[in-house]
Amino acid sequence: MPIRPENRGRYPKNWPEISLTIRTERAAGRCECHGECGRDTHTGRCPNRNGGTAYGTGSRVVLTVAHLDHTPENCHPDNLRAMCQGCHLHYDRDHHRQTAAATRRAAVEAAGQLTFATPAGPA
Numbered sequence: 234m235p236i237r238p239e240n241r242g243r244y245p246k247n248w249p250e251i252s253l254t255i256r257t258e259r260a261a262g263r264c265e266c267h268g269e270c271g272r273d274t275h276t277g278r279c280p281n282r283n284g285g286t287a288y289g290t291g292s293r294v295v296l297t298v299a300h301l302d303h304t305p306e307n308c309h310p311d312n313l314r315a316m317c318q319g320c321h322l323h324y325d326r327d328h329h330r331q332t333a334a335a336t337r338r339a340a341v342e343a344a345g346q347l348t349f350a351t352p353a354g355p356a
Contacts (some may be wrong), residue, residue, distance in 0.1 A: 240305060243305040245262060245308055246307055251298075251308050252297075252335070253277070255298050255310070255313050255314075256296045256297075256298060256315045259310070259315065260315035262296060263278070263279075263281070263282050263283070264280075264315060265316065266279040268326070269301075269324060270319075270323040271323055272319065274355065277356055279283070279316075279317060281294045281320070282296075283295065283296035287317065289315050289319075295318045296317060297315070297316055298314070298315055299316045299320075299324055299325065300313060301313070301314055
């Protein structure tokens, strides 16, 4: 997945080497997802291989590296997983929803709009 410009500083300088090592040496060019993506489309390890044809869609597979805790600063190998773009996007979907909502909230507040807080319950 491309790194968003606002997040580039969160990745270590040697991120390209770390990513390449995970994708080529450890994963041998194959998606390492064993269902953690939640797609429920494969049993066992995902069959997608970098540069190949993605099962189900026929698109070209691009192997990426996912941070399992969504923290780019944490590049410990146990926190990294080589994933095809489909698994990676699916794995990150809830995180993307949360960050998108926070970005929208911040934009509304910056524009001087009021936000409604949900009540905490009976006092």
